[in-house]
Amino acid sequence: MKGKLESLVDKNNLPAHIVIIMDGNGRWANKKNLDRISGHREGMKSVRAVVQGAKDLGVKHITLYAFSAQNWQRPKVEVNALMELLKQYLLREGDKLLENGIRLNAIGRLWELPQDVHEVLEETIEKTKDGKELTLTLALSYGGREEIIDAVKKISCEKIAPEDVNQTNFARFLYTSDLPEPDLLIRTSGEMRLSNFMLWQLAYTEIYVTKTLWPNFRKRHLIKAILNYQRRERRFGLTGDQAKKREVI
Ligand code: FPP
Numbered sequence: 001m002k003g004k005l006e007s008l009v010d011k012n013n014l015p016a017h018i019v020i021i022m023d024g025n026g027r028w029a030n031k032k033n034l035d036r037i038s039g040h041r042e043g044m045k046s047v048r049a050v051v052q053g054a055k056d057l058g059v060k061h062i063t064l065y066a067f068s069a070q071n072w073q074r075p076k077v078e079v080n081a082l083m084e085l086l087k088q089y090l091l092r093e094g095d096k097l098l099e100n101g102i103r104l105n106a107i108g109r110l111w112e113l114p115q116d117v118h119e120v121l122e123e124t125i126e127k128t129k130d131g132k133e134l135t136l137t138l139a140l141s142y143g144g145r146e147e148i149i150d151a152v153k154k155i156s157c158e159k160i161a162p163e164d165v166n167q168t169n170f171a172r173f174l175y176t177s178d179l180p181e182p183d184l185l186i187r188t189s190g191e192m193r194l195s196n197f198m199l200w201q202l203a204y205t206e207i208y209v210t211k212t213l214w215p216n217f218r219k220r221h222l223i224k225a226i227l228n229y230q231r232r233e234r235r236f237g238l239t240g241d242q243a244k245k246r247e248v249i
Pocket of ligand 1: 022023026027028043047064065089189
């Protein structure tokens with residue numbers, strides 16, 4: 001049954017692509033006198049709830065910033081635990097993703113992941129490749145600057161003259177070439193920064209920051225973010241009147 005909050009969502013104006021910086025696992029654990037890894041484990045419950053919630057709402061693309069290129073510098077025990085949690089998630093959720101028509105996708109320097117994690121990831125991507133309901137993209141060993149550098153390396157190997165490089169053909173060399181631009185960025189735990197996430201793609205994305213720590217984030221918080229998004233006027237650098245006309249066209 002649909003809740004009262006959900007009934008307020010305009011299903012004709014859903015963000016096509018929601019991206020999330022899942023922050024605050026450590027602080028959640030600290031508040032409860034638990035170790036940081038318990039925070040990440042609890043954060044996995046939010047991942048499950050939000051993925052299912054997004055699918056049920058009819059959102060078509062969701063991208064989660066699960067492990068940044070800079071996160072490798074965290075203490076080894078924490079890095080190992082995060083890799084183990086990721087593997088567990090893929091092993092335990094793979095069938096559920098499949099049943100729910102959810103296609104798994106991943107962006108980042110995936111070759112830097114431990115081999116066993118990389119293998120399970122590739123298997124799950126292959127297994128769920130026909131999912132049509134929702135594309136779940138995990139950003140792993142991901143950095144926005146790293147992505148732009150990787151794109152420059154790739155494009156410089158192509159026969160494209162420098163004067164022919166434009167935004168459209170450059171974007172084809174980003175990890176996100178097959179994803180729509182993000183409409184809504186959600187960052188949990190109140191921090192007002194991008195943390196090297198999707199630096200190119202976020203150019204016109206609406207930003208929503210909530211104080212809720214990631215392990216406490218559930219479907220109702222996702223709905224609140226969507227409702228907030230639906231109250232905004234998106235202008236893409238145009239005047240309000242111009243942007244409205246563009247919507248009508
Ligand atoms: C940021 O919190 C969170 C991360 C670096 C990792 C996110 C990982 C998960 C939610 C669990 C596993 C994910 C998947 C997709 C299975 P933080 O540690 O920086 O928190 P803090 O800023 O409060 O210390």
